[in-house]
Amino acid sequence: MRSVVLLSGGIDPVSGRSAPPRGEIAAIGLALSAGGAVGGLHVGLPAAALGQAAGHGLGQIACLRGVGDPVAILAAHLSAAPPDLVLAGSRACGGEDSGMLPYLLAERLGWPLLAGVMAIGAGADGWLPVTIGLPLGARQDARIRLPCILCAHDAAPAPPFVFDRARRVAMHTVAVADAETIAPLEGTERPYRARPRLIGSAAPAGGGRVLDNPDPAEAARVLLDHLRALGMLGA
Amino acid sequence: MRALIVGEIGGIALAAAVGWLVLLARWLKGRPATGWLAGLRQVPGRYLVDVHHVVARRPAAARMHAMAAGGVLGGLALALLAALLGAGGIVWALAALAFGMGGIGALLVWRRRVPKTPPALSGGVFLWLPAALAAWCVGNGLAALFMAIGASALPVILSVVLGGLGGVALLRLVALGPMRHALAGVAWLAGHTRPGRFSGKGRDTGLRPLDLAAPRLGVLVPADFSGPELAGFDACIQCGRCEEACPAFAAGQRLNPKALIQALSGAMRAVPPPYAGRPAPSAPVLRGKGGMEEPIVGNVLHRDTLWACTTCRACVEECPMLIEHVDAVVALRRGQTLMLGATRDGAAQALRASRERAEPGGRDLAARGDMIAALDVPVVPPGGETDILLWLGEGAFDARYGRTLRALVTLMRRAGLRFATLGGDEVDCGDLARRLGDEATFQALAAEAISALNARRFTKIVTADPHVLHVLRNEYPALGGRWEIQHHTGLLDELVRDGRLRLERREGARVAYHDPCYLGRYNGEIDAPRRLLDAACTDRVEMARHGMRAMCCGGGGGSPVSDVDAVTRIPDLRMEQARAAGASLVAVACPGCTAMLEGVTGPRPEIRDVAELVLAAVVA
Ligand code: SF4
Ligand code: SF4
Numbered sequence: 001m002r003s004v005v006l007l008s009g010g011i012d013p014v015s016g017r018s019a020p021p022r023g024e025i026a027a028i029g030l031a032l033s034a035g036g037a038v039g040g041l042h043v044g045l046p047a048a049a050l051g052q053a054a055g056h057g058l059g060q061i062a063c064l065r066g067v068g069d070p071v072a073i074l075a076a077h078l079s080a081a082p083p084d085l086v087l088a089g090s091r092a093c094g095g096e097d098s099g100m101l102p103y104l105l106a107e108r109l110g111w112p113l114l115a116g117v118m119a120i121g122a123g124a125d126g127w128l129p130v131t132i133g134l135p136l137g138a139r140q141d142a143r144i145r146l147p148c149i150l151c152a153h154d155a156a157p158a159p160p161f162v163f164d165r166a167r168r169v170a171m172h173t174v175a176v177a178d179a180e181t182i183a184p185l186e187g188t189e190r191p192y193r194a195r196p197r198l199i200g201s202a203a204p205a206g207g208g209r210v211l212d213n214p215d216p217a218e219a220a221r222v223l224l225d226h227l228r229a230l231g232m233l234g235a
Numbered sequence: 236m237r238a239l240i241v242g243e244i245g246g247i248a249l250a251a252a253v254g255w256l257v258l259l260a261r262w263l264k265g266r267p268a269t270g271w272l273a274g275l276r277q278v279p280g281r282y283l284v285d286v287h288h289v290v291a292r293r294p295a296a297a298r299m300h301a302m303a304a305g306g307v308l309g310g311l312a313l314a315l316l317a318a319l320l321g322a323g324g325i326v327w328a329l330a331a332l333a334f335g336m337g338g339i340g341a342l343l344v345w346r347r348r349v350p351k352t353p354p355a356l357s358g359g360v361f362l363w364l365p366a367a368l369a370a371w372c373v374g375n376g377l378a379a380l381f382m383a384i385g386a387s388a389l390p391v392i393l394s395v396v397l398g399g400l401g402g403v404a405l406l407r408l409v410a411l412g413p414m415r416h417a418l419a420g421v422a423w424l425a426g427h428t429r430p431g432r433f434s435g436k437g438r439d440t441g442l443r444p445l446d447l448a449a450p451r452l453g454v455l456v457p458a459d460f461s462g463p464e465l466a467g468f469d470a471c472i473q474c475g476r477c478e479e480a481c482p483a484f485a486a487g488q489r490l491n492p493k494a495l496i497q498a499l500s501g502a503m504r505a506v507p508p509p510y511a512g513r514p515a516p517s518a519p520v521l522r523g524k525g526g527m528e529e530p531i532v533g534n535v536l537h538r539d540t541l542w543a544c545t546t547c548r549a550c551v552e553e554c555p556m557l558i559e560h561v562d563a564v565v566a567l568r569r570g571q572t573l574m575l576g577a578t579r580d581g582a583a584q585a586l587r588a589s590r591e592r593a594e595p596g597g598r599d600l601a602a603r604g605d606m607i608a609a610l611d612v613p614v615v616p617p618g619g620e621t622d623i624l625l626w627l628g629e630g631a632f633d634a635r636y637g638r639t640l641r642a643l644v645t646l647m648r649r650a651g652l653r654f655a656t657l658g659g660d661e662v663d664c665g666d667l668a669r670r671l672g673d674e675a676t677f678q679a680l681a682a683e684a685i686s687a688l689n690a691r692r693f694t695k696i697v698t699a700d701p702h703v704l705h706v707l708r709n710e711y712p713a714l715g716g717r718w719e720i721q722h723h724t725g726l727l728d729e730l731v732r733d734g735r736l737r738l739e740r741r742e743g744a745r746v747a748y749h750d751p752c753y754l755g756r757y758n759g760e761i762d763a764p765r766r767l768l769d770a771a772c773t774d775r776v777e778m779a780r781h782g783m784r785a786m787c788c789g790g791g792g793g794s795p796v797s798d799v800d801a802v803t804r805i806p807d808l809r810m811e812q813a814r815a816a817g818a819s820l821v822a823v824a825c826p827g828c829t830a831m832l833e834g835v836t837g838p839r840p841e842i843r844d845v846a847e848l849v850l851a852a853v854v855a
Contacts, residue, residue, distance in 0.1 A: 012591045012592055014592055014597065014598075014599050015591060015592040015593060015594075015599070015600065017591055017592065017593070018591075019590070019591035052590065052591075055576075159576075160576030160577070160578070160583060161576055161583070161586070161587065161590075162573070162574070162575060162576035163447075163452070163572070163573040163574075163576075163673070163675045164452060164573055164574045164575075165576075167447070167675075
């Protein structure tokens with residue numbers, strides 16, 4: 001099993017200093033538990049957070065240097081020599097990083113993706129058993145076809161930080177072909193404002209409904225009704 | 236007859252020298268130390284002054300040791316002199332006298348463990364020590380006496396045989412432990428890793444920087460210690476003074492400094508001699524296979540032992556062999572943390588926050604000044620200038636300690652001082668990271684703190700946190716940061732002395748002062764707080780353990796975040812001591828002590844920082 005962990009140039013939300021996001025550390029833990037070769041992959045220049053991430057168990061990290069859409073750059077690089085498993089965190093913490101990246105990458109590669117992964121089992125016949133973490137500590141077992149992308153649950157066990165590993169990481173820059181450009185993000189920064197609480201939303205309201213292979217329109221209607229019932233879409 | 240005596244006594248002395256070389260060969264497998272053997276000429280001075288300074292705190296033990304050691308060695312020297320030079324009866328008589336004194340020493344050694352071995356002393360082969368000493372002294376003493384009076388051959392021969400047997404037994408006790416301190420002590424005193432402790436040079440308590448590029452960081456196997464340090468472990472005489480002083484041991488945590496040093500000594504040997512002292516509570520001595528390249532932690536040393544230590548240095552203060560327990564603990568922690576990431580969970584969180592937020596509690600640096608926000612203390616920007624730089628420390632995030640800081644700021648204002656803080660540029664000083672063995676994070680934080688301080692001009696730094704005081708004063712210089720650092724009690728003492736603050740003694744509480752380890756033992760500052768309290772309160776008492784020998788509150792060295800198992804809490808024990816002294820108020824001078832002692836539940840003496848008591852007493 002060859003695994004690749006996608007790393008961002010993470011930033012700590014409190015201090016604004018570089019720090020690997022929690023989910024990416026968990027992703028490294030999942031990759032190590034899968035056994036086999038594990039490498040880190042980053043688009044852009046080597047960032048300080050990468051070395052810190054390496055301390056959690058990566059021997060080598062490749063930094064892809066090319067201009068343009070990072071999803072396209074990653075897709076091109078990964079399809080050239082596809083690994084069995086691509087792991088990512090579930091939430092981005094810095095700059096223009098985006099939690100959408102694994103999804104866009106899966107779409108482009110045509111690979112399946114599972115999010116909220118707590119643990120992975122031993123793969124067999126091209127399938128990999130995984131455990132998904134649900135709210136309130138519930139767990140669900142699932143299987144996914146390899147190769148695939150897994151987003152680690154933030155609460156998946158994090159391997160300890162070892163300074164000796166961080167200082168030994170082999171970080172190499174790989175020059176890659178430029179990809180299509182994406183429009184620079186436009187937005188305004190404003191201070192964080194606590195959002196009003198959704199009372200009761202933390203507890204599962206009556207277990208919800210399971211739709212087995214529903215008609216898309218029917219599924220959309222059920223979802224909208226549910227969001228309205230939670231008061232999230234207005235009346 | 237003379238040849239016989241030379242053969243016997245000289246042979247034993249020669250065998251001891253060879254034994255020393257055998258031990259030396261093992262210590263030399265440790266990391267090399269420069270100028271080690273050149274230090275041999277310092278040994279007599281260090282032994283007679285510094286070792287005896289500690290030994291003499293227990294007069295009975297000092298008497299015993301002086302007689303036994305003096306008799307054994309003095310008799311040996313005189314008898315050899317007499318036998319080799321063919322001196323007259325007078326020298327033989329002196330030799331007999333010396334051996335006689337040694338014999339009394341042997342009796343005192345015997346009395347120590349009879350009728351009952353005190354719990355802190357080791358039993359086992361130690362019970363044979365008096366017999367071996369007695370045989371050596373009595374046998375050789377009689378031989379010398381017979382030579383002095385010119386007796387016939389037979390009694391001399393019989394005496395020499397007895398003395399020789401005693402000598403052989405003493406040599407055997409070198410290998411088994413009880414007599415090893417005599418040989419290992421010489422090597423340890425010659426190469427002591429903290430030469431600053433000796434000949435009245437004062438204290439030497441700062442940890443040394445680690446070269447972060449070295450292949451092996453800290454200690455994993457015995458060979459990672461330096462040669463002299465290994466000799467130091469072998470020099471332990473198992474007197475148990477450290478064990479009696481250790482707060483972690485008293486609280487039932489898995490640490491006994493004596494057992495720790497014995498484990499490290501045993502770790503060098505494939506088959507260590509059995510240990511017959513008290514083990515660490517709930518942590519039987521591990522019987523892993525030792526060896527210079529065998530792992531220590533988890534093999535011959537329980538994992539929890541390392542994380543229980545509060546780095547209070549009480550053991551170091553008491554050790555007659557001047558062993559550096561805290562350095563050993565930190566070296567082992569460095570190995571576990573930097574090479575293996577094997578810290579306890581709570582400690583790992585604190586270290587991660589230190590790395591990523593420059594604050595072990597993970598709080599926003601900009602919020603550090605919140606507790607004193609109402610007092611409008613200016614922040615000195617980079618390039619700016621002030622008289623006194625007030626370093627707030629980690630305690631500033633705590634609401635209780637905020638009261639102390641407000642009292643201090645109010646007093647400084649009253650005295651008309653000009654001061655400012657670093658504001659959001661004050662990072663953690665790195666004390667916790669360093670004590671937990673994370674030298675990499677410590678050095679990163681120190682570099683940031685030093686550059687923040689270098690960017691401002693001021694005459695001195697004042698802090699209410701003794702840990703900050705110690706790190707800035709004693710550990711930053713090695714990394715290029717040198718300023719004058721003062722503890723707030725030192726500053727207030729100065730202000731009172733100079734008449735800039737006038738105090739009127741307040742009646743009421745009976746006050747006992749609890750010395751913070753990092754102010755007292757680490758920095759020798761035990762008088763200023765007491766002078767202040769005497770000026771501010773009418774009734775001050777001392778706890779039994781105070782000053783340089785005070786007991787720790789349990790808050791240092793990352794022990795609280797490491798969350799080790801215990802039978803009772805260290806601050807509860809300390810509070811009991813305050814009660815026993817009749818105190819109704821415990822004066823503190825450290826955010827750690829404040830938090831630990833305030834955490835004692837149930838009815839108890841009040842806790843006030845010295846600054847708060849001074850503020851209550853100030854009249855002008
Ligand atoms: S370490 Fe020092 S104080 Fe402790 S038992 Fe050994 S010699 Fe005594
Ligand atoms: S430093 Fe303090 S806690 Fe650590 S072993 Fe020594 S006496 Fe015990």
